[in-house]
Amino acid sequence: MDNKTKKHIPQRSCVICRAKSSKDNLIRIVKDPENLLVVDTSKKLPGRGIYLCPDLECIEKAKKSHVPENILRASSNEIFWENLVENAKNFDENKNLKLRSILGLARKAGVLLIGSERIENSKERKILVLLANDCSEGVKNFLASHREFQSIILDISMNELSEIIGSRGGVQILGLPLNSGFAKKILSLNL
Ligand SMILES: [Zn+2]
Numbered sequence: 217m218d219n220k221t222k223k224h225i226p227q228r229s230c231v232i233c234r235a236k237s238s239k240d241n242l243i244r245i246v247k248d249p250e251n252l253l254v255v256d257t258s259k260k261l262p263g264r265g266i267y268l269c270p271d272l273e274c275i276e277k278a279k280k281s282h283v284p285e286n287i288l289r290a291s292s293n294e295i296f297w298e299n300l301v302e303n304a305k306n307f308d309e310n311k312n313l314k315l316r317s318i319l320g321l322a323r324k325a326g327v328l329l330i331g332s333e334r335i336e337n338s339k340e341r342k343i344l345v346l347l348a349n350d351c352s353e354g355v356k357n358f359l360a361s362h363r364e365f366q367s368i369i370l371d372i373s374m375n376e377l378s379e380i381i382g383s384r385g386g387v388q389i390l391g392l393p394l395n396s397g398f399a400k401k402i403l404s405l406n407l
Pocket residue numbers: 230231232233234235268269271274
C-alpha cells in the first residue's frame with residue numbers, strides 16, 4: 217500500500233499486542249450503560265472504544281490481564297468473552313471469502329501467476345507471492361532466492377488453494393503484480 221492510500225485509513229492499535237491496523241481489521245469494544253463490556257460490531261457505538269485483534273491469543277491475554285476492563289473502567293461477563301471469540305472467527309471466515317473472491321477475479325483478469333515458473337518468467341519484478349501453508353522446501357528455497365518478492369504464507373493448504381483457483385491440484389504458490397489492485401486488496405486483508 218503506498219503512502220497516499222495509507223493516509224486516508226486511520227490506524228488503531230490492539231490494546232494487547234499494540235499491532236496497528238485499520239478499524240476494519242480490529243474488534244471494537246465499548247461499555248454499555250450498565251458498565252459492562254460489549255463488542256461493538258457496528259463500530260459506531262458512542263463513547264470511548266478500545267480495539268483488539270480478532271485473534272484468539274490476544275483475546276485470551278485480554279481476558280487474563282483484565283486490560284479492557286481496566287482501560288474502560290468496566291466489568292465483563294462470560295457472554296462478552298464468548299461474543300469476542302465468535303466475532304474473531306467471523307473475521308477469519310470473511311477474510312477467507314474475500315481472498316477467494318479476489319483470487320477468482322484476478323484469475324479471470326489473467327493477472328494471476330500460478331506456480332513458481334510463471335512467477336519467475338514474468339516480466340514483473342515486484343510481485344506479491346502467496347504460499348500454501350504446506351508448500352514444499354523447494355518452493356521456500358525459490359522464494360528465499362527472490363528477496364524482491366513480498367510474500368504471505370496463507371492459512372490455506374495446497375489442495376484448498378488449487379480448488380479456489382479451479383486447478384486440478386498441486387498449486388503451492390501464486391503471484392500477483394504488487395502494483396495491481398488485486399494485490400493491494402489482498403494486502404489490506406492483513407492475512
Ligand atoms: Zn493484538
